[in-house]
Amino acid sequence: MALTKKLLTAGAIAGGALGALAIFNRVTESMAGELDTVLTGEERRYPWKYGDMFYEVKGAREAKPLLLIHSFGPGASSYEWRKNIDALSEQFRVYSLDLLGFGLSDRPAIDYTPETFTDLLHDFIKEVIGKPAVVVAHGMTCAYVIANAYRYPQLFERLILVAPPPTILQESYPGPLDTIWKFVLRAPIVGQFIYNMLTSRRAIRDYYDEQGYHNPGLITDELVEYIYTSAHQSNARYPMAAFLSNGLTLDVHEPLARLQMPVIAVWGREGVLTPSEASAAFKRVNPRLEVRILDKSSFHVQEEQASNFNNLVREFAAAPVK
16 A cells, blocks of 8 residues: 555655646747748748748849858748848858758658758759759758769769868767766756757757857847747757757768868868867868868858858859869
8 A cells, every 4th residue: 555655655746846847848849939031032832741941032143152051950941041141141141940840841750861951952043943053051061962973973062061060070979878878858847848948048048158159249139039039939949959969960070081172171260160170171082172161150151151151152162163
């Protein structure tokens, strides 16, 4: 009887705790509100096998196509290109997309893998853009672009890699702890609660202060609120569960070494990664790769140094291919 009573008490406590977490999760999601784009292009959707992908296009139809691909992170989306699209669309036909699981795209509760995004980007470039494009990728998504450019060089004119992590140049497989972490984050109540803690407004401010920006003055209430809203749309935790458990890492050492097209890599001088060390790692793999370091900027260099970044893209993308 005593054991039964203890089990019932423990069950009641656990059930009450889960109930409280479930209520917190529902309130958090309801308070986030609906997400809308702040970009000024023509809004479109690309129907793909796992869901529709939202994208915007801006610029003359006959202009050279330029594709902007956002990084992974809390509330990631094409919002990170808001300071670049208008300026670049004066010279290029700019495509800016929200990857599946992010922003205004569909967020299916699937197991996100490197192949998910590699296949998605290939199909989008082939079916939507339809001709060789200048592709700008940020962070981890640089790996998917490099892999595609090696496999399908006819779809790419040149690459611009923004803050690519050296981890994409080495083999990396999720370990037992990563597998457990991914399982926990995907769990319906506890996982959602942990995810909500990782993407609170305070956590978003801390991320941009410690990793995202060199200039803390750029961390405005408007920025935090948009990222927070994006991060708390339904099913947002699924792609981030894969990312945070190292499930989206792709080794592209060999593809990068074999690329023949022009490639430039851009880092912020004040980034968490030491630019000299990061650039040296990429130059060892492909000596033909060009490197640019922009001062007074960190991971989101295209936002902190928008004018200099836009000029760099214009110059590199417009140069004749040798």
